[in-house]
Amino acid sequence: MRDLILHHYPMSPYSEKIRAILGYKGLAWRSVDIPMMAPKPDLAALTGGYRKTPVLQVGRDVILDTSLMVRVLERLYPSPALIPEAHRMSCLAYAGYEQTLFYGAVATVFQPEGLKAMIARLGAEQMQAFSRDRQELFTGGSARRPSPELYKTQFLPAANALNAQLAGRDFLLGEAPTLADFVCWHPIWFVRDNPGVAPLLAPLRNLMAWEQRMRALGHGYPSTIDAETALETARGAESWLDFDGPLQEPNGLKIGERVLLRASDYGCEPVEGLLLHASAYEVVLQRQDSRAGDLRVHAPRAGFSLSAA
């Protein structure tokens, strides 16, 4: 039995994607509540500087980005499958649509009614700090902070298209949930979680019935631990995850070389370490931390850049 630790916070949509997958797979996991905003020193002890949410810790392996978490969870716990063979490319295509839907959901939550509800939840001061932090999050990367306009141009068309796809189907690709459902679930969840804008989706009946089915998957069996316990777990772990795919490094970097890894879109704080493996799917860095010990940080190939340090 692997020791799965999810570092996340309740309001995070991408974390909800992983929580729902852990639910579908019926897994027990440990939960560390992390701050919604930088700085995140306990998380950085594991990641080396990456600040996005969530982060999955498997013993002393640290997985960045939910797209790679999906591959890791699918490999360690293949049943029930998230990516059935017959639906591989459909799942990939839906996953390619995830960010459009997510940006649209952020734009929706930032409509006036959504903002009011967020201020009521966080308080005016915290909301201001949150806004400043997100401004910062989007500096230095290829992405721009989602503009409120995306509610009309991206979210509404997408939500209606999902509603149409769900006519006569329990899940997006048929009778059982697949990755397609989980990548679409978290943006819809984010909007439905905000009482100011949740009613906007109420007329979409198929989507609302699907929402019930997605919620019924639950979150598996979480138990709460603190950050210190997670770091202790990393220090005490003895095994490593297998690498995902054969060596393939198109940047001309050598195994053992000191490298910098960063997300390309937003939240681009670099992670420095020794290049241990690079495949078509993942990049693995070895690093040491005074609190967490020897670690391997895994990031997906897609959406990250790698360069010599």
Ligand SMILES: N[C@@H](CCC(=O)N[C@@H](CS)C(=O)NCC(=O)O)C(=O)O
């Ligand atoms: N591509 C990333 C996106 C993750 C993401 O954007 N997460 C949001 C929260 S849902 C985030 O990191 N926000 C800034 C923060 O939490 O510090 C993934 O799939 O993990």
